[in-house]
Amino acid sequence: MARFVVQLAFDGDPRxxxxxxxxxxxxxxxxxxGRLVTAGPWADDSGALHVxxxxxxxxxxxxxxxxxxxAVNGYEVVLLKEWTPIL
Structure with missing residues (x-):
């Protein structure tokens, strides 16, 4: 298994x-x-980060x-990249 970082951007659509x-x-x-390590929105709710x-x-x-x-086109994937954490 590998770790992947996904950065999402939200557009403000109420859906x-x-x-x-x-x-x-x-x-x-x-x-x-065990498939999601961590996830959460940016403090300004402009997007989120998932690992x-x-x-x-x-x-x-x-x-x-x-x-x-x-299903509601609620985000755009800004980054999807394999990540190799050291710590």
Whole structure:
């Protein structure tokens, strides 16, 4: 397994806020499965940072496709990159 960092940008569309509870529940499920290491929005709610455990980038893209935010085009992927943490 590898770690991947995903940076998201939000556009302020109110449809995203309507599905936020489902999005957060989805993230909790991924965390419980060990697939999501950590996630959270920027303090100004302009986007978010997620760190995933996955076999490859394709798996991360599949995870993103299953996110409730995807159904309402609630974000843009700014960065999706494999990460090698040292600490």
């Amino acid at each position: 995203r806020l309507a599905v936020r509870p489902a999005h957060r529940e989805h993230l909790r499920g991924l965390h419980d499965q 995933y455990e996955a076999a490859d980038e394709g798996e991360v893209r599949d995870i993103l496709r299953s996110d409730p935010y995807t």
